[in-house]
Amino acid sequence: MGLSHVTIARQIAAPDSVAVCDASRMTCFLYRRMGIKAYGSVTQALEARGDSIRGVIVATPTPSHFTIAKMALERSIPCFIEKPLTLSVTRSRELMQLAEQRGVYAQVGFVLRYVATFSRLRELVHSGELGSVIRYQAEMNGNVITKPDNNWRSDFAAGGGCLNEYGPHLIDLCRFLFGDVTAIERAEKGHIHSTRADDRIAFDWVHDCGVPGEVKLDWCDTSKRKSVLRFSIDFEYAQVSCDNSALHFSFKEKSRLTGEDRGRIAALIVPPRVSFYLRGEEYTLQLEDFLSVCLKRPLRVEGGGGQVDPARLADGLAVDQLIETISEMAGLR
Amino acid sequence: MTYGRVILGDNQFLGVNHSDQGKATALFNKFDEADAILEVIGWAYEAGVRDFMFTTHDRYYPVFAEIKRSNLFPGLYFTPSLPYAHKYANAMAERGMVDVVLSNLGPVSKLRLASALARSAVGDFTGLMKLLVEVELLMCKGLQVRGVFLLNIMFDLLLGLRNTKSLEAYHSFVADRLGVIPGFFTMNHPEAVKVLCDEMGLKEPWFCSNLNAGGFRMNPSPADVLDSFSSGKSRNIAMSIFASGALSSEESLTFAMKAKGVDAIVFGSSRRENIEKNVARIIQGE
Numbered sequence: 001m002g003l004s005h006v007t008i009a010r011q012i013a014a015p016d017s018v019a020v021c022d023a024s025r026m027t028c029f030l031y032r033r034m035g036i037k038a039y040g041s042v043t044q045a046l047e048a049r050g051d052s053i054r055g056v057i058v059a060t061p062t063p064s065h066f067t068i069a070k071m072a073l074e075r076s077i078p079c080f081i082e083k084p085l086t087l088s089v090t091r092s093r094e095l096m097q098l099a100e101q102r103g104v105y106a107q108v109g110f111v112l113r114y115v116a117t118f119s120r121l122r123e124l125v126h127s128g129e130l131g132s133v134i135r136y137q138a139e140m141n142g143n144v145i146t147k148p149d150n151n152w153r154s155d156f157a158a159g160g161g162c163l164n165e166y167g168p169h170l171i172d173l174c175r176f177l178f179g180d181v182t183a184i185e186r187a188e189k190g191h192i193h194s195t196r197a198d199d200r201i202a203f204d205w206v207h208d209c210g211v212p213g214e215v216k217l218d219w220c221d222t223s224k225r226k227s228v229l230r231f232s233i234d235f236e237y238a239q240v241s242c243d244n245s246a247l248h249f250s251f252k253e254k255s256r257l258t259g260e261d262r263g264r265i266a267a268l269i270v271p272p273r274v275s276f277y278l279r280g281e282e283y284t285l286q287l288e289d290f291l292s293v294c295l296k297r298p299l300r301v302e303g304g305g306g307q308v309d310p311a312r313l314a315d316g317l318a319v320d321q322l323i324e325t326i327s328e329m330a331g332l333r
Numbered sequence: 334m335t336y337g338r339v340i341l342g343d344n345q346f347l348g349v350n351h352s353d354q355g356k357a358t359a360l361f362n363k364f365d366e367a368d369a370i371l372e373v374i375g376w377a378y379e380a381g382v383r384d385f386m387f388t389t390h391d392r393y394y395p396v397f398a399e400i401k402r403s404n405l406f407p408g409l410y411f412t413p414s415l416p417y418a419h420k421y422a423n424a425m426a427e428r429g430m431v432d433v434v435l436s437n438l439g440p441v442s443k444l445r446l447a448s449a450l451a452r453s454a455v456g457d458f459t460g461l462m463k464l465l466v467e468v469e470l471l472m473c474k475g476l477q478v479r480g481v482f483l484l485n486i487m488f489d490l491l492l493g494l495r496n497t498k499s500l501e502a503y504h505s506f507v508a509d510r511l512g513v514i515p516g517f518f519t520m521n522h523p524e525a526v527k528v529l530c531d532e533m534g535l536k537e538p539w540f541c542s543n544l545n546a547g548g549f550r551m552n553p554s555p556a557d558v559l560d561s562f563s564s565g566k567s568r569n570i571a572m573s574i575f576a577s578g579a580l581s582s583e584e585s586l587t588f589a590m591k592a593k594g595v596d597a598i599v600f601g602s603s604r605r606e607n608i609e610k611n612v613a614r615i616i617q618g619e
Contacts, residue, residue, distance in 0.1 A: 007493035013526075015495065033457075034494055124531050224563065225361060245354040270549050270576075277520035277552045299552040 002059040006036065009057065011276035012299055022043045042068055046075070052161060053077050053292030056091030057287075060330050062159060064317075066091045074100045074105065080290040082109040083321075085316030087159060092110055092320045096313040098118040105293045107286070110311035110319075112229070113150045113245045114282035116271040119230065119308060122177050124240070129265060131236020131255070137214045138174055140166045142227030149204040154194040155248050156332045161197030163189075163327060170215060170229060171319045174256040177231075178207040181322060187329035192220040203326050238265075286310065334479060334514060335596070336539075339615040340384040340412070340570065341377040341608075342601035347390055351549070351576060360603060365397040371405070376605045380612040383477055386412040386541075386599055389469045401475045410479035414518060415469040416487060459502035466506060467563045480514030481507045482541060482549050488517045492525055497533050504535060514539055516570075521552050523561040530566040541599065543569040546588040549576035563593030569596045582607075586614055 002020070009280075021044070022028050026040035039045040046053070056072040058065055058081040066086045072079045073095065085092045085108055090217040112118055116286045118176045124130055132248035144165070145153070151166075168280045175181065183206050190200035200218040207213065219227075231242045236257030241248045251257060257265070274284035289310050292299040327333050344350065348361025362371050372394070374385060387393060400406060406492055449460030464482060483503060491499055500517075507515035516539035519525040525542075529535045544562060550557035550573060562569050574589035575582055599617055602608050 004490070005496075007490055010495075011493045034496055036494075225348065225358065244352050245351065245357075248355075268547075270547055273548070273552050273554055275553050276489075276493060276524065277550065278493060279486065281550075303554060305549065313456075 002330065004283060005057050005059045005287065006031075008276060008284050009291065010036070011293050012284075012288060013295060016185065019045060019049065027082065042071055046071065052302070055080065055291065057290070058152050062087055062245065062305055064097065069095055069106070070098065073102055073104050076104050077313045078101050078105040078107075078290070078294050080107045080109065081313075081316070082286070083111075083172070083311075083316065083319075084164070085320055089317065089320050089324055092317040096317050099313050106313045107290045107293075108311040108313060108316035109286065110169070110176070110315065111286050112169055112173050112277060113176050113295075113311060114285040114308055116269050116281070117199070117244055117247055118173060120269055120303070121240070121242045124235070124265070125177050128240045129261075130240070133178070133209075133211045134234045135212050135214075136178070136231060137216070138170055138229075138231050139216040139218070140170045140223050140227060141218045141221040141230045142166070142226070143215075143222050143224045145199060146220070146222070148193045148195075154197050156197040161194065161199075161201075161332070162217045163198050163201045163323060163330075163332065165219060166217040166227070167201075167326070168319050168322050170217065171322050172315060173229070173231075174207075174213060174215065175318060176309070176311075176313065178209060178211050178213065180208045182208050184322070184325055184329060187326045189330040189332060190218075196328065198216040198332060201326070203330070203332055210254070211288070240264070266314050271299050275299065275301050275302040275304075317331060335568075336412075336479065336514075336570065337383045338597055338618070339612050340597050340599040341374065341381055341382045341438055342572065342599040343385070343387040345373070345601045345603040346392070351544060352574065362462045363603070364392070364436065367392075369400055370396045371399060373603055373608070374400075374406065376608050377605065378409055380604075380609045381616050382410060382612055383408055384410050384597075386414060386482070388484065389413050389415045389472060394472060397472060397476060409477070411473055411476045412478070412480045412482060412514075412516075413470060413473055413494050414482040414484050416465060416484065417469075421536070429619075445447040448501075458496070458499045462499050462503050463506045463510075466503065466511075470511075478511070478513050481511065481514050482516040482518055482539075485518040485520050488519055488525075491523055492519065492521065494530055495528070497528070500529065501533065501543075504538065516541060518542070518572075520550050522569075523557045526561045526564060526566050537566065537568050539568045539570065539596075541572055543576070544571035544574045544589055544592055544595065545574050545586055546580050549573055559592060562595065565594065567594075568596045569594050570599050571595045572599045574598060574600060582611070583614075586611060590615065590618070 006018060006020055010211050019039060020031045021039045021042050028040055031038040055078045058068050058079060062084055065081055069079050069081050125133055127208060153160040185204045187203040188194050189198035192199040199220045202216045229243060233240045237252050237257060239250040251262055271281045272285065275288065276284060278284060288299040335602040345360050346364040346581050350357035367378060449464045452460045504515045507513060517525060518541045522540060522542040525540055533613060543550040551558040571589045575585045600611060
């Protein structure tokens, strides 16, 4: 949603230093009425502002990501691109190579990396405090499609279906937590209301570190009021479940962790502080990271949390590639 | 008009729990019935609470109908917080925007909608803002309303965009036309005070903001928020006071009660003993 990007960016950088590009004349007009500089096209903005542009945030519909990001990267302007990166692996790869050649910073909007509970989970996976990871399950459920539809959302080829909708978030998080995926072992789709797209999809895979994972996505789950993403991880010393609000621990008999250790590990998580809160800390944090590269100064406030590993173009490409393979195996292509 | 020291909130009824989504879902299902909600409001009322602050969720229609029909809780004041964004988002995905707007209009004339839309098309959102308030307030007809609060999802957006015209329109509409207290939820209290008090010149506007010993959602820093609460420029309702990690509920409450500039405390709970205990503490004061 472009409006929230504009709001946060204006609040972080100086308000006058943020301008909007939108193809709709009406939208441009409304932005101008609110006192925000608006251009009808990227070309126009580039002509008008040229060398003074320090960064570009691409928050347009996915089909236009490639063209806009390319224009910026070719001019060596740092880029923030909303997920999913592009709708084709070839184009995603082209963007990544371009950024590498130019040595330009580019970030992908996998915002869940900035959710405090998932950052904490990653620390637990990496620190070995709970022993090694034996296996995990990840699922994302929601009640998005409630009846048969006949629009793009029910058409896999047009970017619809549960894998396209939920997949990027969850797949990136799995890579964020456990690293690259070596092999996908199984992928099965299920239909409930949609005939040309998946309403459910399940796949099993193994990461390079040897950890196996089972992933399930379902956007026709009527028991859910909103979309819920949940990990259940079997560590050597504990069973851990985690969603975007909390971590729950069930310590195992054989763990030699003291009561004090357990208390520290299971301590309540306070989300990091942000310079301006709009709709969840994670949205501000990811733009603070991007804009700090553009503006060449640190932007995190005190208590703003540790360094997060922002998603780069290589991550966006890896997710696109996995989605492509999964969809082929599940018979969606 | 002003708020009592203690206000009953409604996160528990809507399944909002910032630290546990699982519990939140269980509560959302539990309060599917009007009776369950009425029971909790009743506990708070008996304990001495005279203000109920709620989000304009559809599940309150039968609750309010029963309160009016049986004249339950005389002297209880209601403060709707709006807009309940999920309502519109879900309905829009199902039925489309035009249908949602028209079906939510109720008795408000379509002519006024047309005029408000026409004005918003030229960048004047004030008409739309007033219409939104009126439409959302329909569910409170026949109830004593203390104030109307703009939820942070909308207020912080307008604040970030510096859309002061819409904020002014909302403030004067609620205060002058409806004759009740206009208020704002915000997760950016210092910024809100700076813009509304210092830049727009509003006199002591009401804010509802997080204030807790753990610094949960106190942006940009707990110290800044405590400072702006105590600046005397605004009237303040403290919320999320129990989100303090290591502290007991007793200590959390003490922290919020001792903080400067706290005019009222809002909290929600689905447990009778918690409600009674906390209300008694807040009412009797230090």
